[in-house]
Amino acid sequence: GENVEQHPSTLSVQEGDSAVIKCTYSDSASNYFPWYKQELGKGPQLIIDIRSNVGEKKDQRIAVTLNKTAKHFSLHITETQPEDSAVYFCASHTGNQFYFGTGTSLTVIP
Amino acid sequence: GAVVSQHPSWVICKSGTSVKIECRSLDFQATTMFWYRQFPKQSLMLMATSNEGSKATYEQGVEKDKFLINHASLTLSTLTVTSAHPEDSSFYICSARQRGGFNQPQHFGDGTRLSIL
Numbered sequence: 156g157e158n159v160e161q162h163p164s165t166l167s168v169q170e171g172d173s174a175v176i177k178c179t180y181s182d183s184a185s186n187y188f189p190w191y192k193q194e195l196g197k198g199p200q201l202i203i204d205i206r207s208n209v210g211e212k213k214d215q216r217i218a219v220t221l222n223k224t225a226k227h228f229s230l231h232i233t234e235t236q237p238e239d240s241a242v243y244f245c246a247s248h249t250g251n252q253f254y255f256g257t258g259t260s261l262t263v264i265p
Numbered sequence: 266g267a268v269v270s271q272h273p274s275w276v277i278c279k280s281g282t283s284v285k286i287e288c289r290s291l292d293f294q295a296t297t298m299f300w301y302r303q304f305p306k307q308s309l310m311l312m313a314t315s316n317e318g319s320k321a322t323y324e325q326g327v328e329k330d331k332f333l334i335n336h337a338s339l340t341l342s343t344l345t346v347t348s349a350h351p352e353d354s355s356f357y358i359c360s361a362r363q364r365g366g367f368n369q370p371q372h373f374g375d376g377t378r379l380s381i382l
Contacts, residue, residue, distance in 0.1 A: 255308045255309050258308050
């Protein structure tokens, strides 16, 4: 089955700096890769996603890149703000299932 | 758009009680809903997948008689934890996937914190 690995598990950055979170997957049939932000005590919220026919997607301060050959995708947050502090999960979709990474706890230091 | 409402947000009850959690897609039709369990500082663990009008598919190790799932309509799925015990205490999260194919995004509810005394 699919195996999704996510790094780093924790990340601290200064406000205004960039943050990068990386995920790898194993199933070459995976075709959809969403990223979720989870704040304390809440459910994950979809923040950006990318499909397998696209290499990069950007939405204001967040962007996602996908390298299908290497089977990895990354989340980039620029000009980080304290409200970006949360746990971020990557996921891959194959078959009828989503497979989640183990999460990255991001702390943006004011 | 794509709002998923989960209720209740927090339940505290005695051991042996059955607890029902509702998951509703408010502004879209959800042909598939997923139920997850999340332990503190851990990732989401898929418990079961339910398609409207059919029986849920449970992940290995999840007792279907313990965690009853009903997906009677395109906007509502329920999870009933039967005869709950302290080890069932956890954060339960549902998600719903829009119509339109397997690679449509899933949208999550805000979770239900279940505490069994």
